[in-house]
Amino acid sequence: MIDRINDLLKRVEEFRPKAAAEVEEFRIRILGKKGELNALMEEFKSVAPERKREIGQRLNALKTAAQERINALKASLQEAAESNSAAVGDMTRPGSADEIGTRHPISLVRNQIVEIFSRLGYTVAEGPEIEDDWHVFSALNFPPEHPARDMQDTFFIEKGADILLRTHTSSIQVRAMERSKPPIRIVCPGRVFRNEAISYRAHCIFHQVEGLYIDEGVSFADLKQSLLYFAKEMFGEEASIRLRPSYFPFTEPSAEMDVSCNLCGGKGCNVCKGTGWLEIMGCGMVDPNVLEANGIDSKKYSGFAFGMGVERIAMLKYGVKDLRLYFENDVRFLRQFESVL
Ligand code: DAH
Secondary structure (H helix, E strand, C coil), rough: HHHHHHHHHHHHHHHHCCCCHHHHHHHHHHCCCCCHHHHHHHHCCCCCHHHHHHHHHHHHHHHHHHHHHHHHHHHHHHHHHHHHHHHHHCCCCCCCCCCCCCCHHHHHHHHHHHHHHHHCCCCCCCCCEEEEEEHHHHHHHCCCHHHHHHHCCEEECCCCCCCCCCCCCCHHHHHHHHHHCCCEEEEEEEEEEECCCCCCCCEEEEEEEEEEECCCCCHHHHHHHHHHHHHHHHHHCCCEEEEEEEEECCEEEEEEEECCCCCCCCCCCCCCCCCCCCEEEEEEECCCHHHHHCCCCCCEEEEEECCCCHHHHHHHCCCCCCCCHHHHHHHHHHHHHCCCC
């Protein structure tokens, strides 16, 4: 009898079915009511008492092994069948639509600014957000006592070591002048950081696009014409601009540029505070001190620079009244830009 038990155990261990149906057939043949195991159990009744213990144990072990083997085979064949059908999929199921993300309004406007200037031959330049005093202030002709160098306005990472978060993208101008010789014609988009209380019109993080053009014989008229082209492309053909004298350490002369209010068409409304004009950027001719500090011969070359806030342009373009909306990522706000561009 021991031989027959061993033989059956061997067949159980060596059983290699290809389909679940084969396993079921095998189960009935071995473990079924009229199966081989029950036949052995029947025979066990007439085994001599002194051998009952040993043969009983072997029979039990055989039963457990057969059950375990059959269960394991069933599970693995079923798993294989499921993954096969998953690969093909249920062809009758309705499809699930993929949700397509949309660009953030700040990205849309930044891309549009870059794209407009790229049509005038500008290429994109970038620089680090963590900067040093030289690239943010000194090379741009900021005097040592300038208030922007104060902790109140600038986030210093290491005060002693002059490591800080850039307060404007003008620092990329300096890096561009270090890297390449004129002619230089770049736009520099990026995030900037200022130690400001957050309100509807100010944030400690925002975005700027800086522009720089240096070549022989670049004039203020070139600056004005380039910016007029930009304003018309950005706000529409009917847009006009005006330049008001201003001051920046890195430009001389410096100006503030206004664009005609696109909401009231210049008649005056609460957005333009009744003036018909909206201030959108600073600009000017690159100060010769800046050219010289960056190794460019100011007798041979001249240039202009400009810098604008992306949030501000986006607010004016879309009529958004609170800057904080751009940072909250509330989908009800963001969805409104789905169809733009
Ligand atoms: N960097 C200035 C700011 O953050 C903006 C600016 C003004 C950039 C005049 C320029 C410029 O290049 O010519 O307020």
